[in-house]
Amino acid sequence: MNIEQIETFLMVTEAKNLSIAAKNLFISQSAVSHRIRSLEEALGCELLIRSRGEKFVSLTLKGEEFVEIATRWKTLSNETKLWTLQESKMNLKLASIDSLNTCVFSSLYKDIINSNNAISLNVSSHWSKTVYDLIESNEIDIGFTLNSLKYPNAIATPLFKSRGVVISSTYSKYPKEVHPHDLKTSDEILFSYIPEYEIWHNFWWEHDQSEYSSVDTVSLLFTMFDLKEKWAIVPIWIARKFEKIHPVKISELSTEPPEYACYHVFNRNPKPSKVKTIKQFSEALENYMKTEEFLDSIK
CATH class of the missing domain: 3.40.190.10 (Periplasmic binding protein-like II)
Structure with missing residues (x-):
């Protein structure tokens, strides 16, 4: 059983006539008859009722049942062809x-x-x-x-x-360049992913380690800078993102933290x-x- 036999069967069921089906398929009537007989042999049952001397054919009960199966078969065959032509995602x-x-x-x-x-x-x-x-x-x-x-x-x-910079509210008092000694850890929102920064941070604020707040995601950090004197040291690319979403002051550090x-x-x-x-x-x-x-x- 193959797709040519299926398509021929469906064309015959539509035309109800072998010669018309042959014309629509651009093949001979004998080729149509051969395909139908081969399909019936493969299925082990008759699909068409052929009356001698009559132009039209009709379906047996099995033939009527097979129409739906043949239609699904043709659809699946077409989908398979399309799939083989498409580049896999x-x-x-x-x-x-x-x-x-x-x-x-x-x-x-x-x-x-x-x-x-x-x-x-x-x-x-x-x-x-x-x-x-x-x-x-x-x-x-x-x-x-x-x-x-x-x-x-x-x-x-x-x-x-990238370098680290200080971000703060646009209403904060921090200048364009700030020294770590000018930053109070009680106003800090700690945000860091690298151990080198923690070492640097501990060097400058060794005695004030319990005073700062902290967040661990950018989305949380974004919500904090309506607070006037709060500050955080972040990679410049976080600061640049802030500028596009929310007004923020960016201050350079006179003593640079480790690079990110x-x-x-x-x-x-x-x-x-x-x-x-x-x-x-x-x-x-x-x-x-x-x-x-x-x-x-x-x-």
Whole structure:
């Protein structure tokens, strides 16, 4: 049983006439008869009632029942043909810390989702260690973090570095350049992902460690700067994102904190089915990092 026999049967049921069916299919009437007989032999039952000397044919009870099955068969065959012609959509799983997802790479994700129909992108936010764990187990394909951790198969390559700045309300008293001694920890909203910053922070505010408040996501940090004297030290790309959403004062530090380095994390042995997709994403990432939007956000 094949699709030619199915299509011929459906044409005969529609035309109710072998010669008309042959004409519509651009084949001979004997070819139509041969296909119908072959189909009946494959099914082990008669589908048509043929009356000698009459132009029209009618369906047996089995033939009537088979019309619905034949229609589904033809539909499935057409869908299969379309599927074989289409390029398979490649799934890419990506994980990053919240601030990089929100403030640095959201436009990249948007462009890929909007313009690259060949990639189905799945993005999630996690702590850095979780990102490395997921990469190590090959549960995700790409990761972005601010920490370089040692794992057997999770490889981290640096993408860019950015300075830290002080952000505060536009109504705050802080000047364009501020020294750590001019910042009270009782007014601080601590926000940091890197251990180097914690060491630097402890050096300047060693005796005031219990006075500050803290938040762990950018969305929470965004809500805090209606408060007049509150301040936080953040990577410049968070400050630039703030400027677009909410008025904020950005002050440079006269004594610079450690730089925030962003790392691109991947498994040294990716799944074979993901190699092509990872390459496509890496090319899109490389192009995105040359855009003015990206460069302006990290400077």
